[in-house]
Amino acid sequence: MTKILLIDDGATQLHDIGPSLERDGHQVFLAQDGPAALKIAWQESPQLVILNLLLPTMDGYETCRRLRELGIPFILVTSPIHDEHGVIRALEMGADDYLRYPLETPILIAKIRTLMRRNKRQVANGPVIYNDGNLLVDLESRKVQVGDDLIKLTPTEFRLLSILLRKAGRVVTHEELIKEIWGTDKNDSLGSLKLYIHYLRQKIEETPKKPHYLLAEWGVGYRFREIRNEMMTSA
Known part of the structure; x- marks a missing residue:
């Protein structure tokens, strides 16, 4: 629906x-x-x-x-x-x-x-469900769970997470992320991107200052950590 x-x-x-x-x-x-x-x-x-x-x-x-x-x-x-x-x-x-x-x-x-x-x-361009036993992300139902806790993400936070998850293991540049999320390539959106990465880390990372999932490539972009095949399933 x-x-x-x-x-x-x-x-x-x-x-x-x-x-x-x-x-x-x-x-x-x-x-x-x-x-x-x-x-x-x-x-x-x-x-x-x-x-x-x-x-x-x-x-x-x-x-x-x-x-x-x-x-x-x-x-x-x-x-x-x-x-x-x-x-x-x-x-x-x-x-x-x-x-x-x-x-x-x-x-x-x-x-x-x-x-x-x-x-x-x-x-369909990426995994539908990611589950490593700690973090669960269901892209189709828009469900995010850490341990036993359901996590409420804003639309922008969820879109950012889903883009990085679909391209897990590779760096997604600042420019790519800004264009996909906000439909612009303006540099003045870089501050907003960094802020939303910060919000996401606060919600899904055990230690936000030492992230396990959302990794920065300084001056280039961000990437979601490498995924083993058993951690993801498709519809």
Whole structure:
């Protein structure tokens, strides 16, 4: 079941498509503005956000940017048919695709299915489950456990961990990680990357200052430790 977050102030038809998405087998969350959406995104880690660019309080572009910083896998924006500049701006700020009003529900559902197939292919690029007896990471169910304790990761923390785990044993450069997580290659994201590595180590490492799993290659990037075959399984 795909978790989908709809962000709309109720003034457009986007607000009314929730039942159609639920009938298609998705779990739908609703938010009427940017701040409420960010709170739900942090709590529920949706796989997809559908966002009306014309929002009150915090505009759709800023909301899109902040959702991408949270590590939401896919963002689909909706826009009035005449607003070509707005669509381009949203795509530059991290949106994956767009639809224009009036929305056609069958086309929207087809786009969602396409994005979710892309997500499954990405998950298939590496181990689905890692388990070394201490750390358990299930990429499909988004479950992380250390010993007997379930660990709550933010969307960005989980995305960072999953990227490194899929490429375990090899160095992933700062530039690669920044581009995959935030959709940009700007150097000003390096500080955010280091901060999220710090957060992850605090949650999964027994001794964060002497990490066992998340290893730094100074000045280059990070890598997840080497994995023996018996530590990982695929679906």
